[in-house]
Amino acid sequence: MEVNEGKPDNLGGGIRFFLKETFNIIDDTDVNATIDDIKAGVPIKGQTAWVLIFSILIASAGLNTSSTAVVIGAMLISPLMGPIMGIGLSLGINDIFLLRKAVKNFGIMVVLSLITSFLYFSIPVFQNETPELIARTAPDVRDVIIAFAGGLALIIAFSRRSKAITTISGVAIATALMPPLCTAGFGLATGKWHFFGGAMFLFSINTIFIATATFVIVRFLKFPFEHYLDSKRKKIISNVIYVSAFVILIPSVFFFYKLYKQSDFNQTISHFIQEQKEKKGVLIFDIDKNHSKKEISFAIIGNKINEKDLNKLKTLLSQKGYGNVKINIVKNYQESDKNKTLNEDEKILLTSQKIANNQYPIAAVFEDISKEIHAIDTCIVEVSYGRILKSNFDSIDTIPTFYIKWKEETIDVDFKNNQIQNWLRVKTENPKLKVLAIQ
Incomplete structure (x- = not known):
């Protein structure tokens, strides 16, 4: 007699069984081992501190030469994710002591990384601006997706009984964290504060979303809360944890929305410019898109952009919620009036x-x-x-x-x-x- 092994006979039940079997992460979760592993990765001291320093040094050299392979190599050995995952876990299980420890080591991690990259980029021959460095000064919505997806991948990998993919998942975290920290060190070393500010903003966003991803999965898997004998102390600690979680989660939503709108604005302009180049033969350069000021500037050579196309762009931007956008055309070599004195x-x-x-x-x-x-x-x-x-x-x-x-x-x-x-x-x-x- 053949055993059905609990599989449903009807189609609907079969689909539900397939989906549950494919995407279920609860049954293979080892809660205690996961908590122990994350706690073990929080401290930045001894060998971990030296590994962090050398990985930042390698990543800085990779960014300095625009070598993706070198940067990825640095990510493979980077211990950056430990304190950040510790913050997310502590919020998820109401562990105030782990939160303090994680925040402290997070500060150590940031300081060591900035000092290392600062010293590297203080050497004059390493101070050239490369595309890889410039790319880390202006975050967009894709950086949020990378950080959040990387955080989800890593905490899910950590929660498995088998840890075979934990190290590989750590690369996703390093992708979001190492290049911005190195770029911030470059900004400090060269006195280019827009590099430092933009990179630290990107690093902060990534940190928030990685911690948020850890918190979300910890609560989804229903990790047990930390127990405290003193009920009054437990209540105070719970309140502190809830406030901390609120402080992390609310900016996450705000930053995601802000960066989404900025990316949408820039993408709309880029599509317009590409269309003008390909279909109208307009050579456009020195493009400056400023979402916060609702202003666009560019120069043109050759065929001019006609008023109808400009009005169409303004209407499209207005429909997307970007009203009163100012468009500055710096040069247009076809706009000369034959009757005027030659400029x-x-x-x-x-x-x-x-x-x-x-x-x-x-x-x-x-x-x-x-x-x-x-x-x-x-x-x-x-x-x-x-x-x-x-x-x-x-x-x-x-x-x-x-x-x-x-x-x-x-x-x-x-x-x-x-x-x-x-x-x-x-x-x-x-x-x-x-x-x-x-x-």
Whole structure:
């Protein structure tokens, strides 16, 4: 006789059984072992302190060279998650003593990390701004998702009887914590306070959401509350814990909403700009999106953005709750009025036409053109110009050539060169003009 093993016969019951069997985390939870493991990871002292220092040093070097592999390597050995998980657990089980210990070690962790990254970035040769560092100065809603999902993954992994994936889950926590702390140290070392402020804001948000994730799972799994013999003391401690939990949970909701709106605002602008580039042929650069001030600034070269498109953007932003957005167009080389006295931009355009007709050389307006090139991309260090003689043994041709030197950390140099080359060819009406990168 075949045993059904408690499986339901009907389809609905079968689906419920499948879902419960797939997503159930309660049956495989080892409460006591989980609490012991988290408590053991709270102290930052001895070997743990040294591991933290070296992992921060490695992560700083990775950010300094924009090496994702090096940063990930640092995350694999980082003990950053211990005190933060301790805070979430203490709030979840009403353990005031664990809360004190976790907060104390959290402070030690932050100070050690900042000192280590500060000392690294105090060395002059390591003070260049890289894309990896810049990316940690402006948090958005995706950072919240990474921190919260990482916190959930780690506490769930810790709660299992088998700890096979605990270390791997710790990488998700380190992803949210290590780069911001290293970037904050960079800001301190270089005196760039917007780096320090932005990175610490990101670190604070990540810390709050990781602790919140731990608290949520601890309560979902119904970990037992800490017992106190003195009922009066128990009540006081419970009140302190509830207030602390409230202080963590409320900012979580606020920060998530704020960052979601900021990301939505920036995404709307980015879609508009991309559409103008691809469909209208407008070259847009120096883009500055300020959600808090409801202001957008950018410069344009080539075809202008018509009033209808601008009004459409304003209407879309207004529908999303961003009314009265101010749009500043810094330059628009197509807006000149033929009946007005020529301004500087129009003079440059006329000069470009004369260049194309060989009425006088590019060298005559090289200073103006080089300034415009630098305005397009501030990663450009130097611009040179020369004329190359080219022979196919039947005839000799002259190729006007711009040589551009980029900052070492610049990415997509070939794409940027082509973009500037296309613009210069249109500007000078010379399809033979070349733009080359130099070291």
